[in-house]
Amino acid sequence: HLEEDGPSQKCKGGNISSLPNDIGPQDKGFLNEYHGFWIPALATSGVIASQKYFQARDTDILLVTPPKVGTTWSKAILFALMNRIHYQDLQEHPLLTKIPHDLVPLLEGDIYTKKKVHDLNPAFPRLLSTHLPYVLLPTSVKDSTCKIVYVYRNAKDTFVSLWHFQNRLYPTTASLEEAFNKFCKGMSPFGSYWDHVLSCWKKSIQNPGRKMLFLKYEEMKEQPTTYLKRIAEFLDCPFSPEEEAKGTVNDISSLCSFDNLSNLDVNKSRKWCLPDHKMTLFSQGVDNAAFFRQGQTGDWVNYLTSEMTEKLDHIIEEKFHGIGLKF
Numbered sequence: 001h002l003e004e005d006g007p008s009q010k011c012k013g014g015n016i017s018s019l020p021n022d023i024g025p026q027d028k029g030f031l032n033e034y035h036g037f038w039i040p041a042l043a044t045s046g047v048i049a050s051q052k053y054f055q056a057r058d059t060d061i062l063l064v065t066p067p068k069v070g071t072t073w074s075k076a077i078l079f080a081l082m083n084r085i086h087y088q089d090l091q092e093h094p095l096l097t098k099i100p101h102d103l104v105p106l107l108e109g110d111i112y113t114k115k116k117v118h119d120l121n122p123a124f125p126r127l128l129s130t131h132l133p134y135v136l137l138p139t140s141v142k143d144s145t146c147k148i149v150y151v152y153r154n155a156k157d158t159f160v161s162l163w164h165f166q167n168r169l170y171p172t173t174a175s176l177e178e179a180f181n182k183f184c185k186g187m188s189p190f191g192s193y194w195d196h197v198l199s200c201w202k203k204s205i206q207n208p209g210r211k212m213l214f215l216k217y218e219e220m221k222e223q224p225t226t227y228l229k230r231i232a233e234f235l236d237c238p239f240s241p242e243e244e245a246k247g248t249v250n251d252i253s254s255l256c257s258f259d260n261l262s263n264l265d266v267n268k269s270r271k272w273c274l275p276d277h278k279m280t281l282f283s284q285g286v287d288n289a290a291f292f293r294q295g296q297t298g299d300w301v302n303y304l305t306s307e308m309t310e311k312l313d314h315i316i317e318e319k320f321h322g323i324g325l326k327f
């Protein structure tokens with residue numbers, strides 16, 4: 001149990017202000033370079049606090065994602081799978097009235113930037129999420145045998161999704177070209193995007209005993225029920241033959257689908273607030289709808305020029321060639 005005035009308070013006096021800033025008048029990126037990655041300024045104290053104070057347990061399940069790769073969807077899936085015994089009546093399911101972010105807390109956002117730190121004890125196993133790349137995960141996570149579910153996505157769609165999200169958050173965001181160039185330079189939240197993916201993938205290769213499941217957004221979109229079963233097995237809560245017979249896999253898939261979640265009142269018209277944020281952006285909250293834009297694959301063709309496509313393809317080829325990950 002963590003005290004009320006615990007980590008987030010203690011870390012406020014950290015050396016965050018001495019970090020280089022990327023605050024342009026146009027882009028409002030608010031990114032701090034931190035150990036080779038670009039961390040949103042509003043998350044930096046939470047990152048440092050979670051690194052310092054979070055005590056992972058071997059039974060934890062940690063969802064690790066770069067932003068805009070399907071975090072919201074993955075949270076819904078993991079929550080629904082792990083808690084299905086408690087919510088057999090899907091009409092009463094918490095996902096119908098809460099955005100997935102309120103059901104699966106973000107380590108460096110919901111937990112460690114709050115004055116009052118959550119009591120992390122009650123749920124067992126605990127289901128948590130983070131945008132931190134593997135190398136920046138708290139040591140206790142790396143030392144534990146907790147399970148990691150890692151989700152990634154086609155870099156072009158990730159960029160386009162990020163671009164829309166940032167536009168919605170900061171209406172004066174830089175032009176698409178400017179944002180694209182920054183993305184290519186690695187200057188995206190918790191990026192570079194490739195180093196985020198590579199950092200976790202390389203760890204899983206070096207340490208095959210580490211319990212990690214890699215999921216690609218596009219593949220989950222194509223075969224949601226196959227992946228639901230795979231995830232359930234990984235989480236040690238496989239579907240029983242009875243559940244399969246009565247259609248539970250399809251039910252959970254439909255419950256978590258874009259069509260269903262994006263049309264719920266909670267996700268259409270309510271706001272999501274990061275607790276205790278004084279920053280103007282979050283003091284007003286973010287429309288939940290911002291997390292549910294289109295939910296499709298391949299939208300990048302409507303935005304990227306052939307030069308941009310070539311540039312990104314080149315980076316991806318360079319970074320991912322021969323490493324054995326379908327990217």
Ligand code: A3P
Nearest residue numbers: 068069070071072073161257258292293294295
């Ligand atoms: P698009 O902007 O391409 O539509 P994150 O949750 O990591 O912020 O990622 C957001 C992306 O996931 C958005 O992509 C969003 O529409 C998509 N998304 C949200 N819920 C989804 C769901 N249930 N199924 C598939 N995609 C979903």
